[in-house]
Amino acid sequence: MFFFAHHLSAWFAWYATHVPLGWFVLVGSFLEEFISPIPSMFITGIAGSIALVRHEEWWYLVFLAVLASFGKTLGAYFYYFLGDKGEGILVGRVGKWFGVTHVDIEKVGKRFIGQHWKDGGALFLTRVLPFMPTTPFSFAAGIFKMNIRVYIIVTLVGYFIKDMGYLLVGYFGLAKLSTLWRDIEHVKMVFDVIIILFIGISLYLLYQHRHHGRSIWRFGCRFFQKM
Secondary structure (H helix, E strand, C coil): CHHHHHHHHHHHHHCCCCCCCCHHHHHHHHHHHCCCCCCCCCCHHHHHHHHHHHCCCCCHHHHHHHHHHHHHHHCCCCCCHHHHHHHHHHHHHHHHHCCCHHHHHHHHHHHHHHHHHHHHHHHHHHHHCCCCCCHHHHHHHHHHCHHHHHHHHHHHHHHHHHHHHHHHHHHCCHHHHHHHHHHHHHHHHHHHHHHHHHHHHHHHHHCCCCCHHHHHHHHHHHHHHHH
């Protein structure tokens, strides 16, 4: 995986110097969200450095941040769409192993309808914090039928803030960029492992107690609703 990510990053570094910078940011940000092995700040970090070399003004960084957030939102919507359309098939085939039905999934979604400050606020944190993995939350938002308008707005705003930060880091120094890049990727790796373990343990417990799956499911719903 590291070998693949290294060569992919090298290709993007070459590509950045052969196409318009705005196009590089738009396409690269979409692929960055769509293909997990691409480091989270690679595209906008490089773009900020190139903007510095070209002596671009600050407003151009804002323009690049808009393009980056738009590209990432398109990539994130793919996983939302996948979760939304695939929920019926997924739950229908494997839900019985964990005591969970389509009705249970719908009940969870309805609990969050009209409480956009809760689900939107939680999603915003996953978008704006650089060390948080984004794909699992996009997929979950689709499964639980999160309001699509809230999903798009929160994703756009969160990514704009984060990408603006990455652009500024790239613009004001390559040395800072390389150090920050390593630190963020290490922390993000830890969060990836924590989330994978949490999902794995939760599925194991649901399977072990599948005959009481709905009771466990309802308890989880009440717990998260109080948060």
